[in-house]
Amino acid sequence: MSDFDDYALDYEKRMHQTLSFALTSEQYQAEYKSKLIKRYASRSRKISKILDFGCGVGLSVPSLQENFPEAKIFLTDVSEVSLNVVRQKFDAVTVLKAELETDEKFDVIFMSTVLHHITAKDRFKIIEKLKLRLSNDGCIFIVEHNTYNPLTLKIVADCDMDHDAELVSIRDLKRFLTTECSLKVVDSGFCSFFPQPLKALAKIDRVLRRVPLGGQYFLVGAGCRDEALNRSIHCPVLGCFC
Template sequence: MKKPVNFDEYTETYNSLLTQQTRFFASGEEYFSHYKVAIVRDEVKSPPARILEFGCGIGRNIRYLRDAFPDAEIMGSDISAKSLEMARSENEGVRFWCEGVDEQPDNQQFDLIFVAGVFHHIPPAQRADVATTLFSRLTPGGSLFVFEHNPFNPVTRRIVDNCPYDEDAVLLTPRNLSNVLRQGGLRVERQAFALFFPPRLKALLGLEPFLGWLPLGGQYWVKATR
């Protein structure tokens, strides 16, 4: 078993490392946050009242979730207490808690749970348990969106192999991830590949929604419901 990465060690350097490692796809880390949240915004059928980002890290996706869903109550959780300190400082008015340390506030359920780049850090034997936890935190009819690295993309694999905070990564195929979510009781509704073109190729970005079937994108996403 690979040794788990201690994300407390990367709190101060996470954004710069991400920008360096992913420069093929984008010139800045904010591109990925905006890109993923835009997919979720376009996919949800009705505005969620309560949103959780599970594995929020330093909170870089939170402001994009707030922009996309301005009327929603948003919370974030993570296993890295130090990352959460930064997330709190950058996202006033958002509630955060540390998984395995703090109790979930009011034992609430959420209409939307957003999970980006988390499952490949979870040991395979523990993934079904995490999926069960996510199921329990969803409201009936609520939606879960999970974004993961695409192991079929050679550029993605190279990035993961050379990224310091991906030393513990065990990548999942879309089928692997869908099976894990089903083991947790979730209903998988859709999956699609994404991140085909870097933003410098703006003329081609409009094609991405039509290429979700093609297993060449840098990442993929799965939507599941309770």
């Protein structure tokens, strides 16, 4: 992983510089992804506990709190400096060490552009650890960069925080989650088709979700404990706001 301790104190400034090229902002991206989780969650389960795994400096917190006002928000990251920033900025959240030495079970474990900072050989043990922290009908909600989008590839290549990035395609990640991690991918698609100035068009992302041109993609992985549950949360018209 990148040593995000080196980036934590000016992380938002770095993100602003990176995303300005794509005519978007870190706040907009956070809101976008929270709305996607909300749309998915409203069709599957009551969300009482959310873990943002790889939370950085907590950019997701305001939008998660807005979209899930009744849920308890937990955050963790490998960067202790980042977690200290979170502790100073937010009171109504629970910060956990990256080792996840907790008995808590989560309805949603959210990983937003985190996996590409984890080496391919370490991804299995990370996902296995997260599976142990899922509630009975919980899911791992992953957002990653679309390897088929040339603009996305340029943004990643130009970002110093992504110097160690090992991008993974939606096809390869889906195969990894199902065959190696024994998760059921109950939904997936491409997203982030429109920049912030055209956010009104985000409503049609659901129509474009099979078109491999979005800036990112999402995968929803659930345990195979209950096939009836898996059928109930598979939604072919899932809206895409990431």
